[in-house]
Amino acid sequence: MKPFSAIAKHRPTKFASPLSLTLTLLTFAILLPIVWYSLRWLVADATLPLSGAAACTDRDGACWPFVTEKLELILFGTYPRELVWRPITTSLLLIALTVQTGLWITGGGIRIRPLHMAVIWPVALIACFVLMGGGIFNLAAVDSVRWNGLPILLILSIAAIAAAFPLGVLLALARTQGHHGLLRRFAAAYVEIARGVPMLTVLFVGVFVLPLMLPAGVRISPVTATLVALVLFHAAYFAEDVRAGLSALPQGQSDAARALGLSYPKMAALVLLPQALRRALPSIVNSVIGAYKDTSLVVVLGIHDLTATAKMAFSDPLWRDYALEAYFVIGLWFFISCAFLSMVGRRLQRLDPAG
Secondary structure (H helix, E strand, O other), X not given: OOHHHHHHHHOOHHHOOHHHHHHHHHHHHHHHHHHHHHHHHHHHOOEOOOOOXXXXXXXXXXXXXXXXXXXXXXXXXXXXXXXXXXXXXXHHHHHHHHHHHHHHHOOOOOOOOHHHHHHHHHHHHHHHHHHHHOXXXXXXXXXXXXXXOHHHHHHHHHHHHHHHHHHXXXXXXXXXXXXXXXXXXXXXXXXXXXXXXXXXXXXXXXXXXXXXXXXXXXOOOHHHHHHHHHHHHHHHHHHHHHHHHHHOOOHHHHHHHHHOOOOHHHHHHHHHXXXXXXXXXXXXXXXXXXXXHHHHHHHHHOOOOHHHHHHHHHOOHHHOOOHHHHHHHHHHHHXXXXXXXXXXXXXXXXXXXXX
């Protein structure tokens, strides 16, 4: 092999052509000032976390004492200070279970039987509702309007995704089956209507219209009504993701299953869905991340998620100049959590023998 051929073979693709070289240099030219000013704001010009509030006025960088002082308010909002251990426990439980589940489905984490995992999650979610709301087991009752910040974000997003995904699978199967035309048309109409209506409209219907449709004497909390609306909305998107996977399967798969005498439920469970879910995995992961981030829209209904509690923190006259620090903490949380979901998606794709 000629020396120059060897060099060209191992040359980075970023410099493989004049266009690639130009784009690479342009990217560096844009990123370097951003990185430089970010590091100065975050570290070099920042005020140390344990300094007083007055020290922040003499510095141009981040005011970390604001974060130290207001972190509890940002994370847990107006939940009673003397009971703050309950939202802390709820948040840690849900984060730990989410991480374990993400690692478990990719072959890591603690090995737990699927049946046990299917039991653990509903029990954990019920325990979170009991812990946050109280009123039983000698726990002081706390109105759901004070479930603010991180725990309400985790409860709504996890419960909505966990309930919307199986509903979406059922809608996709109903829309792709050929035996019951009325059921197929109902599933198609539901998906198209849900996708055609803005999410905020669905949330307003869930919180303000759904309680009016309930029988007299039956009440539903704003958190539960919001959760129902989120489930019904996101199920339509999961249904389309799964339907795309089902439509991509060769006709021979269902023909072979019918030839073996399998009923449609067995054919769907044993033959179609395992392959369709693998094919639809990138879209499903994308919908999960979108559903997780969209949960922050509940703030328009008066439910104080992380963005609302961050606003509470810098509404204090003493700290009103530090909104950027509050939103930096929120942005960092969403970046880390979405990066974890993306990592799980990439690992699942690598585990897919067809991927």
